[in-house]
Amino acid sequence: MNKILLDRNENNYGPAPACFEVLEKTDKNLFSNYTDAYKRGVKSALSERFATDFDIAEDRIILGYGAEDILKQLVQCYLGPGRKLMIPAYSWWYYKKIADEVGGTNVEYPLIKGDDSFYYDIDSMISLVDTEKPKLVFLSSPNNPTGNSISAKDLDTVLSHMRETIVALDEAYWYDTKHEHAKHLVNTYSNLVLIRTFSKYYALAGIRIGYALIGENFTKLAKIANRYLGFNLISEKIALAALDSPEYYEEIADKMNSDKELYYQELGKIPGFTVYKSDANFVLVEIPAEIKDSLKKFLTDKGLIIKFMNEEVLNSHLRITLGTQEENRMVIDAIKEYSMSK
Numbered sequence: 001m002n003k004i005l006l007d008r009n010e011n012n013y014g015p016a017p018a019c020f021e022v023l024e025k026t027d028k029n030l031f032s033n034y035t036d037a038y039k040r041g042v043k044s045a046l047s048e049r050f051a052t053d054f055d056i057a058e059d060r061i062i063l064g065y066g067a068e069d070i071l072k073q074l075v076q077c078y079l080g081p082g083r084k085l086m087i088p089a090y091s092w093w094y095y096k097k098i099a100d101e102v103g104g105t106n107v108e109y110p111l112i113k114g115d116d117s118f119y120y121d122i123d124s125m126i127s128l129v130d131t132e133k134p135k136l137v138f139l140s141s142p143n144n145p146t147g148n149s150i151s152a153k154d155l156d157t158v159l160s161h162m163r164e165t166i167v168a169l170d171e172a173y174w175y176d177t178k179h180e181h182a183k184h185l186v187n188t189y190s191n192l193v194l195i196r197t198f199s200k201y202y203a204l205a206g207i208r209i210g211y212a213l214i215g216e217n218f219t220k221l222a223k224i225a226n227r228y229l230g231f232n233l234i235s236e237k238i239a240l241a242a243l244d245s246p247e248y249y250e251e252i253a254d255k256m257n258s259d260k261e262l263y264y265q266e267l268g269k270i271p272g273f274t275v276y277k278s279d280a281n282f283v284l285v286e287i288p289a290e291i292k293d294s295l296k297k298f299l300t301d302k303g304l305i306i307k308f309m310n311e312e313v314l315n316s317h318l319r320i321t322l323g324t325q326e327e328n329r330m331v332i333d334a335i336k337e338y339s340m341s342k
């Protein structure tokens with residue numbers, strides 16, 4: 001039986017056809033040569049492209065081996081023994097591990113759980129920053145696994161309050177290809193690193209490219225993140241092809257948005273289920289704790305692999321990555337079938 005993998009927030013539609021064409025039409029130089037971007041005074045063709053798109057100096061764009069790598073570089077650069085990293089209480093598991101890599105410690109800030117959505121708790125964040133004085137704060141928008149974003153207004157409120165702290169805004173699940181929001185943030189907050197990736201929206205997790213726009217304070221990070229012999233030229237070229245295929249990705253985003261509605265409406269009707277509103281390519285679903293093991297077996301037997309959360313506070317929750325429309329239909333129908341059989 002073919003398994004349908006919907007447990008790691010990948011994008012099962014796959015990348016735009018133009019990404020495959022890069023490999024079909026490639027020549028030897030792409031494999032054998034280092035970059036020659038330095039001749040133009042830039043790090044790479046991709047950072048040059050972002051500098052133009054975001055209208056920002058090229059040295060304020062950094063590239064990494066996924067968003068993961070940029071977070072890691074940031075922590076290696078600025079955290080250390082005795083220093084604190086503030087992270088959302090419900091967050092991507094790696095946030096809880098990363099401080100430990102450099103001997104730092106975590107401080108968790110709460111998220112508010114509403115009826116059908118999670119929210120950032122701005123007041124708690126601000127008072128924790130005042131009392132704990134973290135060196136670094138991670139904000140994730142949309143957040144994994146809760147799916148909620150922080151509103152533009154709340155973001156400005158917290159960032160205005162945290163000017164003495166280094167803030168990483170992880171927008172790995174950002175859907176929108178407009179640039180105004182990012183431009184405003186990095187030009188206003190010199191202590192902000194805004195991180196994005198090709199892994200989610202662009203369905204390119206395997207090429208491992210993430211990027212960040214950095215505020216003016218990050219000269220140390222910019223130096224450390226620089227690679228004198230360049231980055232992976234093939235990955236960069238594929239990423240550029242993805243950026244040049246907006247129609248392909250907008251169509252997928254539309255399908256995902258309409259499938260999220262199906263999840264809200266159809267699973268939301270099952271007694272004991274809550275489907276939280278999500279701005280990302282997954283939905284978080286709370287289920288009665290007692291059905292967790294049998295539902296997991298039921299879905300696994302059908303080859304449907306979704307994430308059953310095991311965290312202390314989110315242990316009766318499923319995080320379901322949105323797949324293709326056909327896959328989403330199969331998951332919804334299977335869960336309905338299970339719940340009707342009980």
Ligand SMILES: Cc1ncc(COP(=O)(O)O)c(C=O)c1O
Nearest residue numbers: 066067068092144172197199210
């Ligand atoms: C919030 C968040 N940031 C970053 C990543 C990893 O991104 P990348 O593949 O670019 O390393 C993930 C992966 O699931 C994630 O959930």
